[in-house]
Amino acid sequence: MDSGGRILPPEFFDRPVLEVARDLLGRVLVREREGRRLAGRIVELEAYGATRRGQPDLACHAIRGKTRRNASMFGPPGRAYVYLVYGMHHCLNLVCGPEGRAEAVLLRALEPLEGEDVMAALRPGRPRRQWTAGPGRLSAALGLDLGWDGAPLAPPGLWLEEGRPLPASRRGSSPRVGVDYAGPAAAWPWRFLEKGNPHLSRRG
DNA sequence: GTCAAGATTAGT
């Protein structure tokens, strides 16, 4: 089964993060695991690391410079940045912008397309609606952990396919989730989503 | 070395 189409190359991610974020809605994330294709349509994500009217993004992990955890964000575009939050949940980001820039998009929700039996097995007891709704759940459903930090977004393993970009008319935005500590940046509308999609981590 | 806090989730 091939629901995605052509593979998105590293150059796709070598653009301003806000531009890439909007362009990623409707694209397909593919994970090859033990010979099985797990795939989902991107329906919700957030942009991090850009500046707005000259103001720094206080919600970005890289705000205080390069550290052991965020090193991948400073690396070349088209790679994964995976980190652990609250000691138990992994979050998958896609590194954007030129090397040295520290911009990335956090994938927050997918609409399952392929390998649903595997996702179900990785999320025992959970309803289909919840398999990939939320950054932690998404990573769990695809079997992603810290070992994927820094991995190139290319076969084999993890990559993105063209899918169908979402028309702007179906796109929604809102402040990012869980960044109330970020001062002015907490209100910036850098969460992008497909309006009305049932797999969102929460209402748009 | 020590310690507070977190780009979340599940359960009461």
Place this chain on the structure above:
DNA sequence: CTAATCTTGACG
């Protein structure tokens, strides 16, 4: 609403 759970990063 709150517990869970542990790495990270700031500070000394």
